Every structure is written in structure tokens, then in C-alpha cells.
Amino acid sequence: MNLHNTKKCYSILRFFCYFICLAYLTCCCYAAPRIIGGFPVTIDRYPSLVQVEFRSLFAQTWSQSCAANILNEKYVLSAAHCFFGLFYSPALRRIRAGTTYRNSGGSVVEVEREFNHPTFGQNGADGDITVVRLAGYGLEFNPVIKPVYVVHPQSVIPDNQPVIHAGWGTTELGTASDVLRDVTVFTVNREICRERYATLEEPLPITENMICAGLLDVGGRDACQGDSGGPLYFGNTLIGVVSFGEGCANATFPGVSTSVGPYVQWIQSVAF
Numbered sequence: 390m391n392l393h394n395t396k397k398c399y400s401i402l403r404f405f406c407y408f409i410c411l412a413y414l415t416c417c418c419y420a421a422p423r424i425i426g427g428f429p430v431t432i433d434r435y436p437s438l439v440q441v442e443f444r445s446l447f448a449q450t451w452s453q454s455c456a457a458n459i460l461n462e463k464y465v466l467s468a469a470h471c472f473f474g475l476f477y478s479p480a481l482r483r484i485r486a487g488t489t490y491r492n493s494g495g496s497v498v499e500v501e502r503e504f505n506h507p508t509f510g511q512n513g514a515d516g517d518i519t520v521v522r523l524a525g526y527g528l529e530f531n532p533v534i535k536p537v538y539v540v541h542p543q544s545v546i547p548d549n550q551p552v553i554h555a556g557w558g559t560t561e562l563g564t565a566s567d568v569l570r571d572v573t574v575f576t577v578n579r580e581i582c583r584e585r586y587a588t589l590e591e592p593l594p595i596t597e598n599m600i601c602a603g604l605l606d607v608g609g610r611d612a613c614q615g616d617s618g619g620p621l622y623f624g625n626t627l628i629g630v631v632s633f634g635e636g637c638a639n640a641t642f643p644g645v646s647t648s649v650g651p652y653v654q655w656i657q658s659v660a661f
């Protein structure tokens with residue numbers, strides 16, 4: 390028996406399992422977040438919000454699959470799970486800015502590279518945040534392409550406050566939205582949110598770096614598939630980046646966003 394070969398075989402298997410698990414997480418868990426229960430709006434209301442288009446490896450077509458928030462001309466802020474996965478390459482992502490319409494209009498800019506937070510992948514969806522550097526000169530600002538107001542790192546958002554998601558993700562009709570939509574939800578106490586997510590068959594950790602929001606025990610309003618990486622606003626201020634949820638707009642399980650506050654220093658060190 391050739392032990393070395395066996396070992397090598399196991400390590401290749403482990404390697405494959407690892408990637409299949411990552412691909413599964415990317416496709417099946419993280420794909421959850423769309424705007425459910427919202428209304429159409431135009432891009433002038435959210436000029437810092439951009440589409441993240443994915444190029445399909447097989448069809449070679451581009452399609453909006455995530456969203457991001459403009460930090461400055463060269464950098465946008467999104468969810469790490471949108472810039473990650475088995476076949477991920479920056480060449481398979483691009484940004485569309487300054488348009489209300491999904492996959493059309495505005496300006497398109499290529500992605501140079503992503504800086505996924507170093508803790509991403511270590512504890513469930515914790516650290517699901519990325520700073521993305523755009524190619525060339527990046528974005529040119531105008532009335533519908535502007536930087537976002539980022540939350541102050543020490544600010545604490547109380548429970549039950551109205552907050553807003555916006556995006557082009559799946560609506561209650563089950564398909565992506567042709568136009569930008571927004572929806573108002575309310576911040577949910579983190580302990581309650583943690584308890585809810587702990588009841589799942591495969592419990593998901595709710596960490597201090599996450600903000601839960603929805604209509605608790607009511608449901609019907611949420612971000613969903615295709616809204617990932619997009620904003621959770623408190624007023625005009627970006628406080629969260631859409632990360633995941635148990636389904637969408639579920640009464641029991643609020644939507645979960647990555648809290649931007651704990652990452653402000655890191656964002657500044659990467660993007661400014």
C-alpha cells in the first residue's frame with residue numbers, strides 16, 4: 390500500500406470538499422438576500438448605490454447579481470460573498486453606476502481587485518464585507534453617482550428604528566426587479582435575532598458585527614436574492630451591507646446585514 394498516495398488522495402478530496410462547501414455556502418446560504426414588500430424609486434434618491442454584475446462563465450453574459458456602495462471614485466463597499474467563490478475572478482465582476490434600470494444605462498466600470506475582510510469565512514457569515522478597487526480612473530461623479538455617508542464607528546443604532554434597504558433583487562413576484570426599489574424595515578434587537586437563528590437545524594451565529602432588521606413576527610418586508618452587498622441606511626447614512634437571511638421576509642427570521650461601524654477603520658485603511 391502506498392501511504393503517500395492515500396494521503397495525497399485524501400488531501401485532494403479534502404480540498405474538493407472544502408471548495409464544494411464554499412460553493413454551497415455561496416450559492417445556497419448567501420444567495421438568500423431581494424427587496425420584498427418595497428416600491429420602485431429612482432437612482433437620484435440613492436446616488437451612492439451601484440449594481441454589481443457577474444459574468445456567467447458559460448453564457449458569457451453579464452447580469453446584475455449583487456450591489457455595492459460608492460466610497461470614493463476608486464472604491465466601492467460590498468459583501469465579501471459577492472466577490473468570492475469557486476470560480477471567482479475580478480474579471481467576472483463589473484460595476485454599473487448611475488442608473489435606475491437593472492442591467493442597462495449608466496456607466497460601467499471594471500473591477501481591478503477585491504479586498505475581502507481577512508476574517509471572512511472564519512465564523513459563519515461574520516466579516517462578510519469587502520472593499521473593491523475599480524479599474525482605471527474609476528467612477529466619474531455626477532448627480533446620480535456620488536459617495537455614500539459612512540456611519541461613525543462608535544455610533545450605536547437603537548432597536549426598533551426605521552432603516553432602509555434598496556436594490557434590484559428579487560421581489561415578492563419571485564424575479565429580479567427591472568427598476569431600483571426600496572423598503573423600510575426596523576432594527577431588531579441582536580439578542581432576539583441571535584436566539585431566532587440559534588433555533589435553526591444548522592444554527593447561524595449572529596455576531597456583534599451584524600445588524601438584524603425586518604418586521605419582527607410580521608415579515609413581508611426584506612432584502613433578498615440579488616440585494617446582497619447593497620445598503621442598510623439609517624437616514625442617509627450607510628450602517629449595514631446586506632449579507633444573509635433565512636429565506637426572505639420571514640416573520641421569524643429578520644434579515645441580517647454586516648454592520649459597517651466595526652469595519653470603518655479597516656475600510657479607511659484600504660480605500661482612503
Ligand SMILES: *[C@@H]1O[C@H](CO)[C@@H](O)[C@H](O)[C@H]1NC(C)=O
Pocket residue numbers: 635636639640641642
Ligand atoms: C420561515 O423560515 C422557517 C425556517 O426555514 C420555515 O420553516 C418557515 O416556513 C418560514 N416561514 C415562511 C412564512 O416562509
